[in-house]
Amino acid sequence: MKGKITDKISTREKNVSMSTNPPLNRKLRMGLIGGGQGSFIGRVHATAAVLDNRAELVAGALSSNPERAKASAADYDISDQRAYGSYQELFDTESNLPEDQRIDFVSIATPNHTHFEIAKAAVKAGFNVICDKPLTFDLAQAEQLAEVVNNSDVVFAVTHNYTGYPLVRQAREMILNGEFGEINAIRAFYIQGWLRTRLEADDQKQAAWRTDPARSGAAGCFGDIATHAYNLARYMTGEMPSEISCQLRAFVEGRQLDDYGTAMIKFENGALATVTASQISHGRENDLVIEIDGTKKSLRWCQENPNEMIVRENGQPHQIYTRDPNAPFMNESGAAACRLPSGHPEAFFEAFANVYRSAFDAMCQRASGQSFEKTDTIYPNIHDGVEGMYFIQQCVASNADNGSWLPLRHAAARR
Numbered sequence: 001m002k003g004k005i006t007d008k009i010s011t012r013e014k015n016v017s018m019s020t021n022p023p024l025n026r027k028l029r030m031g032l033i034g035g036g037q038g039s040f041i042g043r044v045h046a047t048a049a050v051l052d053n054r055a056e057l058v059a060g061a062l063s064s065n066p067e068r069a070k071a072s073a074a075d076y077d078i079s080d081q082r083a084y085g086s087y088q089e090l091f092d093t094e095s096n097l098p099e100d101q102r103i104d105f106v107s108i109a110t111p112n113h114t115h116f117e118i119a120k121a122a123v124k125a126g127f128n129v130i131c132d133k134p135l136t137f138d139l140a141q142a143e144q145l146a147e148v149v150n151n152s153d154v155v156f157a158v159t160h161n162y163t164g165y166p167l168v169r170q171a172r173e174m175i176l177n178g179e180f181g182e183i184n185a186i187r188a189f190y191i192q193g194w195l196r197t198r199l200e201a202d203d204q205k206q207a208a209w210r211t212d213p214a215r216s217g218a219a220g221c222f223g224d225i226a227t228h229a230y231n232l233a234r235y236m237t238g239e240m241p242s243e244i245s246c247q248l249r250a251f252v253e254g255r256q257l258d259d260y261g262t263a264m265i266k267f268e269n270g271a272l273a274t275v276t277a278s279q280i281s282h283g284r285e286n287d288l289v290i291e292i293d294g295t296k297k298s299l300r301w302c303q304e305n306p307n308e309m310i311v312r313e314n315g316q317p318h319q320i321y322t323r324d325p326n327a328p329f330m331n332e333s334g335a336a337a338c339r340l341p342s343g344h345p346e347a348f349f350e351a352f353a354n355v356y357r358s359a360f361d362a363m364c365q366r367a368s369g370q371s372f373e374k375t376d377t378i379y380p381n382i383h384d385g386v387e388g389m390y391f392i393q394q395c396v397a398s399n400a401d402n403g404s405w406l407p408l409r410h411a412a413a414r415r
Contacts, residue, residue, distance in 0.1 A: 024364050028055040031094065031103040031127070033087050033118055034110035036063035036072035038205045041132055042109040045159070046076055048352035049107060049130075052339075054360050058082055059103050061090040064114070087118050091125045104363060105155070108132055111209040112217050116141040119156075123148050128155040128363050130356065134227055134392060135385030137217050142389040146412060149382045150374075155366055157359035157377075158385040160231045162288060164354030166323045166346065167309040169378070170334025171292070171299055172236045177331075180294030183237050186265075186273035188229035191287040195221075195259050195279040198252050211257050218396045220257025222248060225288075226277035226395070227388045230265075231380065232290050233275070234387070238415055239267040241408040246395040251280050263395055265408060306347055333378070355379045375414055386412040 030049050035042015042062070049055045059082040063069040066085030073083030084090040087106075094102045105128035108118050116136040122129050123145075135158055136142040149156045162168060174180060199207035209215040210224055217223050234241070243266040248258035259280045265273040278284070288303035300310045307323040324342035325335040337354050340346055358379035365372040375383060390410040398406050 024367055027053070028104040028360060028363055028367075029059075029102070030055045030057045031059040031061075031090055031106040032057055032076065032078075033061050033090070033106055033108050034063070034114075034132075035060070035076070036065075036068050037075070039109065040206060044349070044352055045107040045109045045130070045132070047349055048161075049356050051349065051353040052357055052360075054357065055105075059090060059094060060084065061087045064110075087121065091121055091127070094127075095125050104128060104367065105130060105359075111215045112223070113137045113215045116145055119145055120148055123152050123154050123156070126152075126154065128359075128366070130157045130159060130359055131385070132159050133231075133380075133385065134217065134223050134388050135382070136389060139386075139389045139393045142386045143412075146382050146386050153366065155359055155362040155372065155374075156382045157355060158380045158382065158388075159352065159355055160228060160235070160380040160384060160388075161348070161352040161355055162228055162232055162303060163235045163380055164337065164351035164358075165301075165303070165306050166325075166330075166334045166337035166351075166354075167301055167306065167321060168232065168236060168351075169337045169354075170321065170331055171301065171309060172238075173331045173333040175236060175292065175294070176238055179297065180292065180299070181296030182269065183239055183267075183271050183292060183294050185271060185291075185293040186233045186237065186239075187289075187291040188233045188273065189276040189278075189287070189289055190225040190229045191277070191281050191284040192225065192279045193281045193284040195252065195255075196282060198254055201254070211255055211259075213256055216257060217392065219248070219392045220250070220255070221259045221277050221279045222246075222261045222263075222395050223257075223392045224277075225279070226261060226263070226275055227391060228288060229275045229277060229290070230263075230391050231384060231388060232288070233265075233273055233292075234384075234413075235380070236290065237271075237292060239269055239271055240413060240415060242266050242268045243405045244391075244394050244398060244408040245403045245405045246398040247403050248395065248399040258399075261395070261399070263398075266405075268409070306351070307345055383412045383414050386410060387414075 060078045061084040062072040070083045108131040200211040246263040248261035260278045263275045291300045297313045309321040311319040325338035362372040394406045
């Protein structure tokens with residue numbers, strides 16, 4: 001992920017207008033796993049996937065409870081015949097359908113502890129996969145899944161959706177093309193407040209599984225949202241990590257997993273970064289912010305105000321980049337991620353859809369018998385998913401050893 005990236009950006013990423021004319025001359029057929037009644041992220045996946053009219057949701061296994069799975073199908077206009085009681089039933093039945101009817105890909109929108117078995121089964125069945133993050137329950141599962149994916153010919157994307165924002169991609173290209181000089185420091189934080197009280201004690205669905213070690217994994221807040229902040233730092237700068245020191249806390253009495261934490265990261269080029277995440281800060285919603293200091297310029301981008309980015313240079317007026325696909329200051333990556341003219345806000349759904357759209361290009365190439373890139377992709381892929389799981393593992397291990405410095409560069413890490 002270092003150096004010039006324009007040659008790594010797909011044709012469709014360079015020309016958004018082509019998105020209305022898919023190379024296959026048909027829509028990709030989607031199966032959704034998870035997303036049943038009471039789900040948040042399943043509906044987001046379904047909305048993002050169809051935003052550019054390049055896919056249609058035709059099948060689903062929407063809950064681990066067969067009755068609830070079938071009852072939820074009407075919410076997505078999935079026919080009774082393709083509303084399955086389990087993901088195994090979905091894969092078995094869809095695999096036996098004629099090629100012009102079966103699904104092309106599945107989206108996995110289930111709790112963390114189920115990702116591995118579902119994703120592995122999907123890849124083995126030959127279906128492309130778009131998986132929610134974190135990739136798996138633990139690093140061992142992630143590494144095994146990566147091996148399965150690398151030995152297959154499927155497209156595999158991970159929804160680190162914040163990488164899809166136009167100004168994030170704008171900044172990424174600017175940084176990797178040297179406009180900010182050498183990167184010295186990164187400050188990334190993701191601050192929420194919704195878990196200030198122990199909602200899991202009342203079995204609130206979203207809180208219950210996120211705070212349960214058996215379903216969430218070794219980390220709570222850091223696995224849920226710090227992974228986004230870390231991924232954004234890696235995605236935007238391309239700098240390779242070397243070591244990490246981390247402190248995690250569960251400040252709400254009785255909570256089993258962390259609800260606050262801070263990590264310091266050393267990078268191979270000498271840069272330093274901090275990643276802070278909280279789910280117990282009063283009044284904070286989804287306050288994901290990243291600041292990057294280079295030897296030539298610095299920037300600040302905030303997810304809650306995603307259509308503006310501040311760029312600063314000593315001795316010069318501060319610049320505010322706005323999301324404007326027709327402006328000469330926008331580069332190819334930034335402009336290609338836009339759908340609307342300036343002044344019409346684009347946000348969460350559109351960014352999520354950009355991850356889908358980028359993965360769709362590869363799916364279309366695969367379906368047409370063409371080769372496609374699996375490592376240097378504009379969308380987060382299986383390697384980024386593995387790296388995220390390594391980040392979680394090393395944060396937890398460092399915290400258990402009173403913040404000791406541990407290695408952070410995984411063999412799967414991509415530049």
